[in-house]
Amino acid sequence: MKRSKAAPLSVGKRPLGPRAVITRDKLLQATAAMLETGGLLEFKVVDVARAVGTSPATFYQYFASVEDAILELSAIIADDLTALLDVINKPWRGSKSLDNARQFVDEYFRHYDEHGAILRVRNLSAQEGDIRFRKVRNDAMLPFTKALAAKIEESQEAGRVVPEINAFAGGGGLMAMMERLAAFRYEFEARGVDRASLVETTARMVHQTVTGRR
Amino acid sequence: MKRSKAAPLSVGKRPLGPRAVITRDKLLQATAAMLETGGLLEFKVVDVARAVGTSPATFYQYFASVEDAILELSAIIADDLTALLDVINKPWRGSKSLDNARQFVDEYFRHYDEHGAILRVRNLSAQEGDIRFRKVRNDAMLPFTKALAAKIEESQEAGRVVPEINAFAGGGGLMAMMERLAAFRYEFEARGVDRASLVETTARMVHQTVTGRR
DNA sequence: CCCGAATCTGACGAAACGTCAAAACCTGGA
DNA sequence: TCCAGGTTTTGACGTTTCGTCAGATTCGGG
Numbered sequence: 001m002k003r004s005k006a007a008p009l010s011v012g013k014r015p016l017g018p019r020a021v022i023t024r025d026k027l028l029q030a031t032a033a034m035l036e037t038g039g040l041l042e043f044k045v046v047d048v049a050r051a052v053g054t055s056p057a058t059f060y061q062y063f064a065s066v067e068d069a070i071l072e073l074s075a076i077i078a079d080d081l082t083a084l085l086d087v088i089n090k091p092w093r094g095s096k097s098l099d100n101a102r103q104f105v106d107e108y109f110r111h112y113d114e115h116g117a118i119l120r121v122r123n124l125s126a127q128e129g130d131i132r133f134r135k136v137r138n139d140a141m142l143p144f145t146k147a148l149a150a151k152i153e154e155s156q157e158a159g160r161v162v163p164e165i166n167a168f169a170g171g172g173g174l175m176a177m178m179e180r181l182a183a184f185r186y187e188f189e190a191r192g193v194d195r196a197s198l199v200e201t202t203a204r205m206v207h208q209t210v211t212g213r214r
Numbered sequence: 215m216k217r218s219k220a221a222p223l224s225v226g227k228r229p230l231g232p233r234a235v236i237t238r239d240k241l242l243q244a245t246a247a248m249l250e251t252g253g254l255l256e257f258k259v260v261d262v263a264r265a266v267g268t269s270p271a272t273f274y275q276y277f278a279s280v281e282d283a284i285l286e287l288s289a290i291i292a293d294d295l296t297a298l299l300d301v302i303n304k305p306w307r308g309s310k311s312l313d314n315a316r317q318f319v320d321e322y323f324r325h326y327d328e329h330g331a332i333l334r335v336r337n338l339s340a341q342e343g344d345i346r347f348r349k350v351r352n353d354a355m356l357p358f359t360k361a362l363a364a365k366i367e368e369s370q371e372a373g374r375v376v377p378e379i380n381a382f383a384g385g386g387g388l389m390a391m392m393e394r395l396a397a398f399r400y401e402f403e404a405r406g407v408d409r410a411s412l413v414e415t416t417a418r419m420v421h422q423t424v425t426g427r428r
Numbered sequence: 429c430c431c432g433a434a435t436c437t438g439a440c441g442a443a444a445c446g447t448c449a450a451a452a453c454c455t456g457g458a
Numbered sequence: 459t460c461c462a463g464g465t466t467t468t469g470a471c472g473t474t475t476c477g478t479c480a481g482a483t484t485c486g487g488g
Contacts, residue, residue, distance in 0.1 A: 017434060039342035055437050060477055124338050127397050128253035162428055169407050169415040176394030177387050183341050193383050201383040209419055214376055231465060260444065269468050274446060
């Protein structure tokens with residue numbers, strides 16, 4: 001059981017003044033940094049406050065809970081990915097299609113490198129059933145899943161992919177694979193599979209599933 | 215910074231007596247149950263103690279920290295999966311190979327359904343860099359990754375899979391995909407993709423990647 | 429330089445952590 | 459049956475973090 005109400009954002013609904021915006025932003029940044037450094041279980045709002053040179057009370061001034069702050073960070077970083085949708089939506093024809101897949105995977109890996117700590121917490125919370133995190137994750141992932149599914153359907157209509165595959169599940173599976181490989185990239189590197197090789201392999205699996213071609 | 219030393223398991227190294235073993239086990243069970251119910255962030259050892267009808271001090275008698283308890287749970291549930299290795303190591307020939315893939319995926323999904331809460335924490339901690347969790351995860355996953363990789367290599371030698379694919383990365387990618395799809399199964403069901411359909415699609419993607427055949 | 433609004437924080441009660449010495453509990457032998 | 463010795467549990471405690479609130483501080487416009 002946890003006390004929790006909406007962050008006041010000052011009294012009533014008054015929008016934040018400039019000073020407040022800066023403080024709030026610093027707190028968000030520090031929260032992200034803190035997550036990168038230590039794990040979720042070691043996370044202390046006292047530390048975040050200290051890092052910003054402010055007091056815990058200030059943190060709670062702007063966020064009702066740690067989760068809320070991370071939720072907001074999750075929403076923010078989602079923007080970092082939207083440009084990538086164009087890559088999928090290009091036509092995947094001929095020899096260009098493999099390049100598309102490569103670019104797609106490569107960009108996604110970069111995204112994860114940059115925001116892994118937040119994405120991990122987002123995904124954990126989503127899996128644990130927190131509806132707000134599920135929504136923010138879906139908002140980020142669904143467009144990709146759908147775009148890939150649409151491509152898969154095209155290939156099915158052209159007879160290159162068997163109809164037993166559910167296009168939506170296929171798209172989701174590819175996203176799943178990428179997300180996970182990005183997350184465990186270091187395990188692979190420890191075993192001699194470097195980034196380029198991982199990207200190439202992943203890209204080919206995506207390409208194969210999407211186009212039905214080798 | 216966190217105080218943390220090995221759980222005493224009573225004084226010195228004396229093995230636990232029968233009563234202690236039971237208590238310890240109850241605590242582990244309750245920990246697992248607690249993780250299923252609420253999220254990691256809501257986890258309180260007080261609750262676990264209460265559930266077992268004992269006191270927090272007793273918990274710390276047997277586990278140096280919550281992580282330690284979850285780590286042990288992670289190691290325990292790994293056994294639940296070992297039988298599945300046989301399925302991969304069977305020959306994947308002809309029409310049987312798709313059945314193998316189906317069985318493999320189906321079993322893995324079951325495993326996740328049963329132990330999802332623990333696996334989530336294990337994976338988060340592993341990704342956050344905790345070396346003990348990385349090890350326990352690797353011990354569980356690596357045999358599968360390697361077995362799949364070996365199959366992929368066979369297919370490469372037979373010329374059915376392109377050599378640009380790194381077999382190990384391919385195996386890891388497949389494991390990644392399964393793990394993730396299992397984790398987000400409910401998102402798919404909410405969108406009309408039922409379990410059977412998800413299994414079928416996943417199995418076909420595995421099959422395709424492993425054998426190079428449709 | 430003063431005032432009111434905006435922002436911040438000291439101080440606090442509640443809750444959880446993690447430790448330890450002592451209490452409670454066995455069990456087997458007299 | 460009772461006792462001794464080891465085993466297991468826990469009450470009680472100092473510490474840390476949480477989350478709140480009233481009041482202090484800061485700031486910009488007049």
